[in-house]
Amino acid sequence: MYYIDPHIHMVSRTTDDYETLAKMGCVVVSEPAFWAGYDRGSVDGFRDYFEQLTTFESRRAQSYGIRHYTWLCINAKEAENVSLSREVIAMIPEFLDRPGVLGIGEIGLNKNTKNEATVFLEHLDLAAKTDEQILIHTPHLEDKYQGTRMILDMLNDDRRIDPTRTLVDHVEEHTVRHVLDSGFWAGMTLYPVSKCTPARAADIVEMCGPERLLVNSAGDWGPSKPTAVPDFILEMRRRGHSESLIRRVVYENPLQFFQQSRGFDFEPPEASGATAATAI
Amino acid sequence: MISERTRLAVLEEEFLPVRAKILEIAASLDRIQRAEGEGSRDPNWLQIQSALETLLEDQAGRAERVQMLFSRPYNDQWRETHKHSTS
Structure with a gap:
């Protein structure tokens, strides 16, 4: 089965991971800009990062037949530096017309602070003015519920934001319905310890249905598994769910969401005459 | 929605994994209690x-x-x- 990983940080992964993903049926990855593990010191640090995301990374993926797309922002962890954040937000439009750019992301909150909210709102304003799609990070652990509700408050306050072009990521059992009920897309991140597991993600699909739900690995430089989406596929199959339901969540839903971005030019393998991958 | 499996079938599948997770929690609580302070x-x-x-x-x-x-x-x-x- 072909699948799409809609949130994975490939700059932190090896080329071997691209090969493994390709063997497992991955045809598209989308990579939001995120925290490097340290706070970058200048706007030029971000300019270099966006250069890597929009040039080298897409070439590295293409050599394994995977299409690489990306999202641009300064992440919430670095948003405490409001002046640097504003410099980065002002620079982002230099890259928005590059091939493979899908929108603004992953913006959001980390510790739900005033500065994070300020920078989040300024990213929303940029997305609205440039008609870009939005990909949103929600906080971890005990801060997730309050942070998700704050994010939804801010999104719902801005009438320019189209929920059907906005993905709220890292939902879990206590936040998924708030996101879906407000009309947004919701992403479930499959992590070994925090966030969701393949089994709990399958539970959420069973409880909420597949509409506007995505699953991703968010594979990055920390403990994470880039092949987590195939783990979800296997869990769904083990429970006896239909191939059409599984395909909807891991392929058709992200495809439908991404197709709303002007930078998404992916030609589905079935349209190009290729036969379906049978690796999993 | 959509799970057509019976409760007994799910229970049978989940029994050993749940047993293992409960034992992990029990051992973790013991570990915490054995520690001093x-x-x-x-x-x-x-x-x-x-x-x-x-x-x-x-x-x-x-x-x-x-x-x-x-x-x-x-x-x-x-x-x-x-x-x-x-x-």
Whole structure:
């Protein structure tokens, strides 16, 4: 089965991971800009990062037949530096017309602070003015519920934001319905310890249905598994769910969401005459 | 929606994994208790006790309730709080 990983940080992964993903049926990855593990010191640090995301990374993926797309922002962890954040937000439009750019992301909150909210709102304003799609990070652990509700408050306050072009990521059992009920897309991140597991993600699909739900690995430089989406596929199959339901969540839903971005030019393998991958 | 499996079939599948997870939790609690010093009033310990009690409730939605137990409550006046904060 072909699948799409809609949130994975490939700059932190090896080329071997691209090969493994390709063997497992991955045809598209989308990579939001995120925290490097340290706070970058200048706007030029971000300019270099966006250069890597929009040039080298897409070439590295293409050599394994995977299409690489990306999202641009300064992440919430670095948003405490409001002046640097504003410099980065002002620079982002230099890259928005590059091939493979899908929108603004992953913006959001980390510790739900005033500065994070300020920078989040300024990213929303940029997305609205440039008609870009939005990909949103929600906080971890005990801060997730309050942070998700704050994010939804801010999104719902801005009438320019189209929920059907906005993905709220890292939902879990206590936040998924708030996101879906407000009309947004919701992403479930499959992590070994925090966030969701393949089994709990399958539970959420069973409880909420597949509409506007995505699953991703968010594979990055920390403990994470880039092949987590195939783990979800296997869990769904083990429970006896239909191939059409599984395909909807891991392929058709992200495809439908991404197709709303002007930078998404992916030609589905079935349209190009290729036969379906049978690796999993 | 959509799970066509019977409760008994799911129970049979889940029995060994649940047994293993309960043993892991039991051993973790023993490990904490074997360690020296106080901790029985620590908020994390009390949260764990509350979460374990939640598991025994005879009502679906345990995962969501446990999530809420480990979450800071939503303050719908957060805009006011931020207006006056210095962060």
